Amino acid sequence: MSVLNVFILFIIICVAVIWYLAKTKKPLLPNAFKRYCVGFYSIVLIVATLLVYILPDTGLAQGTDNDQKQRLAAAQRVDYNLRALIKQEQSDGSNGVYRNLSQEFTLDAGVLTINPDNTDIEIWIERKTSADGKIEAKSYVTTHLVEGADFSSKIRPPELELDGNTLQVRSPERYTLKYYAVKSDLIFAQFRDSTPGVAFGGGSTFFGRQVLLLSVPAGMEVRSGYSNIVYVD
């Protein structure tokens, strides 16, 4: 609901209440009922506050108001050094690179044709030292950030299928990630080291890179009309 709608609704309610109170001398509700309401509301507020401090927050995505730029810079550094980081084989995200797919295909033919369904997928091909007839496919994702929170683990890998000597690479269906950001109020952000005024929009989203690394046997010929292929050492 837009802020304007909220404001209009609020004005309508105010006018209706004032009009009613002006028209009638009788109190709207009995005093005892009012007291119960105030008491009940106070209890709700206290219980909610206690719950916020009791409930575990381990599963929550940790965003940040302060060092979004630092996180972004770190994510960009990962993008630039992706090849070196992949070689480190720490694909649990600890170095900013996540491996979200690992598959192996056996192909006896000396030729592999790669057929991606769109040009978004970045494919790296490296040649193994041995001709073992096995194609290793691994999909990597670099840091993706939304409001400073890392959502790389939610990036879906492409779907792979070996049909004869053709490797079909399909992008996942278009999907939506719906996040809920709990932020400081404007009044409170004023006295903290945080960024106020982003509640009505703004915020930042950084999409990292997604790479499909194919390790092909030595001597295997790779054919593809696809433009987004990089041959790596």
Next chain:
Amino acid sequence: MMSLHEAKTLDIARKQYRYKLKAISFLGLILLQIIALVLSIGGIGMHGASNQGIYVSVHNYTGDLVSIFTLIWIFFIAVGHTKKYARNIDFTLVSNRLSSMISDWGVLATVAVLGALSATLSRMVLWVALYLTVDHDMIITTAFRPAVGDLLVDITAFTLYALLGVAAGYLTGILIEISKLFAVIVPAVFLGLMAVQNDLFLRLIGFYTTESSLLFFAGKVAVSAALLFVLSLQIYNRMEVER
């Protein structure tokens, strides 16, 4: 003899304070805060970005709407406090102008503190509702669980804004008592200045909103509220003499 007189005045003021506080219905505040919470359920703003078949949307949750509604309620309580029917409460007890003034300011300060306390804590209802209804890893938190110290800063900051609202409301109420035309003029001037982004007006707003030190902010609010109350009192006294 002097001290006896002071004690009596304070005693009367305390009685008036209790009487006047009972006359205020906090049900209005509760209703407004519930309305604000309901309107905040879907988030009070969102943004989204798309890339390579992924769409990421972020719905923002803050207690800003509750804060705004609470400040409006506090402002109108202060306005209502200057009305004739509110002042007539003084006649139900033996009183003088000093005791009446002390009890008035005491009641309004209490309203500001209670408004601040409830507005600050009511956000927690929203957070808990979100926590219980949404996948936890889809909640991005920067302010889910403020440190207790921060919570106290939040309540203090809100109370200070509320006191400013009370002082402004009190002056507005006094002006409306002089002439009903002010009921139209004051909001018209306020909205007009906001609409045209008047430089002086924006600087005045910025004088409070850009202050990041709570201590300096408290000083600014104390001086401003005192000035507004003194001005209100001067106008009120003149008004009484003219009548």
